[in-house]
Amino acid sequence: MALKFKGKVWVFGDNLDVDYEILSFRELDAGIIAPDKMGEWAMRVVDPDFAKKVKKGDIMVVGTNMGCGHDHYLSNVAIKQSGIDCVIAESFDRNFFRNSIAVGLPIIEYPGINKLAKQGDELSLDLKVGTIKNLTTGKSGKFKPFPDFLLEIVDAGGLEKFGNKLIAEGREQ
Amino acid sequence: MGKTIVEKILAKAAEKPEVSPGEYVKVGKTVRFVLMGTDSTPKVGPAFQRLGWDKLWDPTKVMVAPDHCGAYTRVGSITTNREAHRLNSEWARSMGVPEENIMELGRVGNCHHLAVEKGWALPGSVYLSGPDGHTITVGGVGCFGSCLSASANFFMRFGWTWFRVPESIKFNITGKLKDGIMGRDVYEYILGLIGPTGAIYQVMEFTGPVMEDMSIDGRLSMCCLAMFTGAKLGIVNPDQKVIDWFKARTNVPFEPLVSDPDAKYAKVYEIDGSKIEPQVVVPPHRQTGVKNIKDVEGTPVTNAFIGSCASGRDEDLMMAARILKGRKVHSKVMFNVTPGSSDSMARSDKAGYISTLLDAGCLICAPGCGMCPGFYTPLAKNEVCITSSTTNIPGRMGDPSAQVYLGSPATVAASAIEGKITDPRKYL
Numbered sequence: 001m002a003l004k005f006k007g008k009v010w011v012f013g014d015n016l017d018v019d020y021e022i023l024s025f026r027e028l029d030a031g032i033i034a035p036d037k038m039g040e041w042a043m044r045v046v047d048p049d050f051a052k053k054v055k056k057g058d059i060m061v062v063g064t065n066m067g068c069g070h071d072h073y074l075s076n077v078a079i080k081q082s083g084i085d086c087v088i089a090e091s092f093d094r095n096f097f098r099n100s101i102a103v104g105l106p107i108i109e110y111p112g113i114n115k116l117a118k119q120g121d122e123l124s125l126d127l128k129v130g131t132i133k134n135l136t137t138g139k140s141g142k143f144k145p146f147p148d149f150l151l152e153i154v155d156a157g158g159l160e161k162f163g164n165k166l167i168a169e170g171r172e173q
Numbered sequence: 174m175g176k177t178i179v180e181k182i183l184a185k186a187a188e189k190p191e192v193s194p195g196e197y198v199k200v201g202k203t204v205r206f207v208l209m210g211t212d213s214t215p216k217v218g219p220a221f222q223r224l225g226w227d228k229l230w231d232p233t234k235v236m237v238a239p240d241h242c243g244a245y246t247r248v249g250s251i252t253t254n255r256e257a258h259r260l261n262s263e264w265a266r267s268m269g270v271p272e273e274n275i276m277e278l279g280r281v282g283n284c285h286h287l288a289v290e291k292g293w294a295l296p297g298s299v300y301l302s303g304p305d306g307h308t309i310t311v312g313g314v315g316c317f318g319s320c321l322s323a324s325a326n327f328f329m330r331f332g333w334t335w336f337r338v339p340e341s342i343k344f345n346i347t348g349k350l351k352d353g354i355m356g357r358d359v360y361e362y363i364l365g366l367i368g369p370t371g372a373i374y375q376v377m378e379f380t381g382p383v384m385e386d387m388s389i390d391g392r393l394s395m396c397c398l399a400m401f402t403g404a405k406l407g408i409v410n411p412d413q414k415v416i417d418w419f420k421a422r423t424n425v426p427f428e429p430l431v432s433d434p435d436a437k438y439a440k441v442y443e444i445d446g447s448k449i450e451p452q453v454v455v456p457p458h459r460q461t462g463v464k465n466i467k468d469v470e471g472t473p474v475t476n477a478f479i480g481s482c483a484s485g486r487d488e489d490l491m492m493a494a495r496i497l498k499g500r501k502v503h504s505k506v507m508f509n510v511t512p513g514s515s516d517s518m519a520r521s522d523k524a525g526y527i528s529t530l531l532d533a534g535c536l537i538c539a540p541g542c543g544m545c546p547g548f549y550t551p552l553a554k555n556e557v558c559i560t561s562s563t564t565n566i567p568g569r570m571g572d573p574s575a576q577v578y579l580g581s582p583a584t585v586a587a588s589a590i591e592g593k594i595t596d597p598r599k600y601l
């Protein structure tokens with residue numbers, strides 16, 4: 001994982017629930033969704049063909065209260081498995097935010113993103129500097145970057161990999 | 174400038190002089206307890222094994238308890254909850270977690286009740302649990318609660334996690350609640366006022382004379398529900414009641430913190446508590462709306478339930494017993510009362526509430542989450558339930574065709590008598 005992203009934008013709406021729009025808890029609970037096939041189920045309720053259309057490295061742009069509902073982190077994993085490298089939201093749910101970072105799916109809060117990026121636009125993003133560029137329209141924006149310790153978690157690809165890095169480098173205190 | 178209670182708790186936990194909204198903090202050393210629950214984290218041991226992680230950062234701080242299980246539930250592919258809990262406990266023991274930190278199934282109840290009953294969720298501190306967003310319930314005693322979810326394993330191995338400091342909204346609730354109006358009604362009233370996205374990523378700080386009057390149980394119930402307005406958590410400034418509660422339960426030192434009078438809030442709502450009527454949330458789910466009871470009175474119900482992390486405390490059972498004393502549950506209604514914790518059940522038994530409820534025809538279940546997630550006596554097709562549990566999304570308590578109305582324990586008890594939604598005040 002790096003801290004720079006470039007990809008095509010997929011736009012979804014407000015109040016996407018982890019257990020419904022993002023990944024159906026019903027199918028998950030019933031064992032219908034295999035752990036390594038969650039990406040194929042991501043966003044299926046909203047766009048049945050999403051998994052077929054999305055490409056590795058694409059970017060998801062969503063509205064307010066992204067990932068509301070429970071603290072079920074498999075939804076974050078499903079988005080990541082679908083190929084999406086980064087999520088930009090008008091606002092997000094606390095647990096969704098924390099779980100995204102934990103599983104290595106970078107997520108940025110950027111009020112106004114729905115004005116800056118439309119479906120199909122090409123976007124580039126630098127997490128370290130805090131910049132978004134819409135390569136299709138030429139518009140750009142800035143956000144407050146994460147502090148270094150959080151960037152390091154994101155850069156490592158989530159908490160598990162970060163933990164192993166800490167152990168390997170003798171920094172576990 | 175002044176600081177809010179949450180800013181103070183996070184600053185102290187992060188060992189910083191002060192913090193402000195939007196800032197990211199690392200929190201670790203100061204955390205006294207973290208709960209490893211059975212139901213949501215039975216995969217902890219295997220995950221540690223897979224990652225080659227061979228120790229916990231501080232086994233004495235890890236508490237192991239059945240979390241929001243019922244005594245009878247399955248956990249994924251594991252046959253029984255007891256088995257899941259045993260596997261978890263055995264792994265925790267092998268990691269050096271002391272025996273007194275491991276709670277056996279049947280002696281505890283719902284994990285969010287437990288945190289307050291056992292004195293883990295200390296006022297002025299950060300309390301973490303592996304599972305479940307309703308960990309924020311502990312805001313009712315002035316504690317910053319958070320579930321770790323996907324960060325749980327990392328925390329248990331390395332002993333730290335991070336938070337983004339949230340803004341706070343202040344709800345100043347003045348006046349005096351009418352008899353029969355409970356914390357539950359106050360929260361639903363606020364939900365009706367600001368809507369399901371009214372407090373996204375913000376803290377709901379409940380203050381004012383109504384909160385000062387309110388029992389700890391009522392405060393916990395309100396904070397438990399805070400997530401349904403999009404909030405990060407709800408919190409109440411702790412007072413003497415809370416301090417006495419914890420002094421009786423723990424020798425661990427704690428320092429209650431409260432908001433400064435000149436703290437900065439994103440918004441302040443003034444609410445006249447004396448105007449609040451019993452509130453009912455109607456199906457199919459919370460977004461549909463909160464109503465005054467008079468708008469839904471008379472709706473027939475087949476089931477009633479008091480329990481979950483949002484109710485099932487002493488005050489809730491007391492209120493139900495007060496309403497049902499010398500009366501009977503309607504012949505067509507099954508009324509399940511599941512105390513939240515074993516401690517609360519024992520107190521309610523001594524106080525005589527349990528026998529009153531049994532005399533009235535209630536079903537009393539083993540402490541836990543009860544019907545909330547459909548663990549005990551799940552709703553069947555087309556049944557209609559009035560409940561003081563957390564939420565009413567379709568299928569939540571059983572069959573998706575069942576209808577779930579949410580109200581206070583008082584409203585639930587009165588409705589159980591009449592077999593239809595009933596204003597509890599006529600039975601007081």
Ligand code: SF4
Pocket residue numbers: 241283305307480481482483541542543545546563
């Ligand atoms: S009572 Fe319901 S909401 Fe609370 S922890 Fe249990 S299942 Fe979750």
